[in-house]
Amino acid sequence: MMTAIFPSQVLANTNSWSQLALEKVGIMDLAVDPARSETLYAATTQGLQMSSDSGTTWHSINKGLPASEATSIAINPTNSKNIFVCYDGEGIFKSVDGGETWVAQNDGLPTLNVRTLVFHPKDSNTLYAGIKGGVCITSNAGSKWSPTSGFKPYTNVNDIAFNPQDPSTVYAATGNDGVFKSTNGGVSWKDINTGLPSLSIFTLSIDPKNPERIIAGTYNAVTPTDLYVGDVYGGVFYTNDGGAHWQASKALSSVTIFRLVRYPQNSNVVYASTLGGIYRSIDGGINWTDINAGLANEFLHALVLIPQKDAPLLxxxxxxxxxxxxxxxxxxLKAKISVIPKWVWWTAGGTAGAILVGLVIWLILRKRRKGKEKQKYAW
Incomplete structure (x- = not known):
């Protein structure tokens, strides 16, 4: 069970960003120990860093690691002493002692260009690595890797996401070929790009309550010609049908999206770190509002959310x-909106206007129901 971190522990301001640590260090990825949330890891331009006090102080844990930029971190959800870190050019390294020592785990990898690494949600010995050329899988905790099929040799995989209700369905975000989907646990893959004008994808987020709803964060690839003809490139795209069709989120278009993170208590709340700040959506990724107060730098590559009793900590x-x-x-916002029912989303048909109509109808019905309940229980 995750230990709660309170705002005072990490010196976080309310509704305003404040610098915590590692000034002048480029941060590529952040990870929280699933057993002890006061323990944090950062993949940086100066290697791997660790904090045991909720991010107040940090120290390097690079014994056995390359002296280069780390790209991604994965922590075993059942044994947080087992940590993996990957490098775009040096491969994958594993620690079994909480980061004190590291050993390369590259047997079977066709390339050492590794962008991301994720654990299978039901088997901590099985991991998926996003590489230049597709996805590789290990079933023995990294001792041996096996390539999968369906990708081109130059395809860079930046992110991998599982259907939380059916882990045999897996999605991969690529840097040049769009989104890929596997329905056999990652053995084979097929692109699902209908409606995606930008095929450069950094990140994916799947709604755990409705896995058919997926958000993709893409690169900003706008050119003067694109602007002239009115095409949308970059930004957020979403699908309601498991990737069969994609639509653009007009409220956050033509922006490079690096990370998408959902609030566990309400999956309609999504945060996006971008090349223009941090944005929040309260309708599953259709409309967005910036929450950039206090940010000195709007190039925000990494983003993690630590659930708390009172409010999300980012x-x-x-x-x-x-x-x-x-x-x-x-x-x-939560007090005003509560939990938006599924039928409101599906009434939308993919348009923000219809969502508003559905939401208004729901609020009217909700008000009438509360009025009847009040009369029923009046003394």
Missing amino acids: LSGTPNGIYTYTDQEWNS
Whole structure:
């Protein structure tokens, strides 16, 4: 069970970002120990860093690691002493002692260009690595890797996401060929790009309550010609049917999206770290509002969310260290909106206007129901 971190522990301001640590250090990825949330890891331009006090102080844990930029971190959800870190050019390294020592785990990898690494949600011995050329899988905790089929040799895989209700369905975000989907546990893959004008994808986020709803964060690839003809490139795209069709989120278009993170208590709340700040959506990724107060640098590559009792705590990695943010504002939004029912989303048909109509109807019905309940229980 995750230990709660309170805002005072990480010096996070309410509704305003504050710098936490690692000033002048470029942050590529952030990870939280699933057993002890006061223990944090950062993949940086100066290797791997670790904090045991909620991010106040950090120290290098690079014994046995390359002297180069780390790209991604994965922590075993059932044994947090087992940590993997990957490098785009040096491969994958594993620690079984909480980061004190590291050993290369590259047997079977066709390339050492590794962008991301994720654990299978039901088997901690099985991991998926996103590489230049597709996805590789290990079933023995990294001792041996096996390539999968369906990707081109030059395809860079930046992110991998599982259907939380059916882990045999897996999605991969690529840097040049769009989104790929596997329905056999990752053995074979097929692209699902209908409606995606930008095929450069950094990140994916799947709604755990409705896995058919997926958000993709893409690169900003706008050119003067694109602007002239009115095409949308970069930004957020979403699908309601498991990737069969994609639509653009007009409220956050033509922006490079690095990370998408959902709030566990309400999966309609999504945060996006971008090349223009941090944005929050409260309708599953269709409309977005910036929450950039206090940010000195808007190039926000890494983003993690630590659930708390009162409000979400966000940590973001920038080229100038780590920033924190406690989103107390979400409490007021939550009180007004509560949990949006599924039928409101499906009434939308993919348009924000219809979503508003559905939401208004639901609020009217909800008000009438509460009025009847009040009469029923009046003394």
